[in-house]
Amino acid sequence: MTRARMPRPHEVAAARRDPRLVRALSERDLDPTWRTRGLCQSVDPETFFPAPSEPADAAVALCRTCDVQGSCLAWALDVGDCHGVWGATTPRERRAMLVAWRSEVHSAPYDAERLAGMNVLRVLEQVGAASG
Numbered sequence: 386m387t388r389a390r391m392p393r394p395h396e397v398a399a400a401r402r403d404p405r406l407v408r409a410l411s412e413r414d415l416d417p418t419w420r421t422r423g424l425c426q427s428v429d430p431e432t433f434f435p436a437p438s439e440p441a442d443a444a445v446a447l448c449r450t451c452d453v454q455g456s457c458l459a460w461a462l463d464v465g466d467c468h469g470v471w472g473a474t475t476p477r478e479r480r481a482m483l484v485a486w487r488s489e490v491h492s493a494p495y496d497a498e499r500l501a502g503m504n505v506l507r508v509l510e511q512v513g514a515a516s517g
């Protein structure tokens with residue numbers, strides 16, 4: 386078994402700007418019932434836990450059309466889940482996001498100010514949730 390390396394600073398910086406993480410920050414604690422509304426409810430759970438050598442494209446594509454992807458990713462980052470696809474992210478992507486997440490979540494006044502100035506529609510478009 387190989388150990389995952391620590392994310393590099395540029396990876397964390399990119400993760401901090403990732404629209405999926407921004408959405409997760411804005412939708413954290415927004416809807417405690419998000420699990421019951423996930424599109425994955427009607428799909429084989431194995432789809433979301435591919436082997437390391439297998440692509441996660443099918444799961445990520447489904448997540449991108451899911452209304453609760455922000456809450457889902459927020460949950461995965463809150464608990465530090467390192468397995469499977471959550472909120473349209475792979476475990477590898479979440480490693481860098483987790484570092485950014487912990488610093489963002491623990492600096493609440495900064496978050497509120499930053500999120501208040503964001504164009505939410507633009508964020509949703511970038512993550513594919515505002516189309517259709």
Ligand code: SF4
Nearest residue numbers: 423425448451454457
């Ligand atoms: S974002 Fe993906 S994993 Fe999360 S609830 Fe939606 S379909 Fe399921």
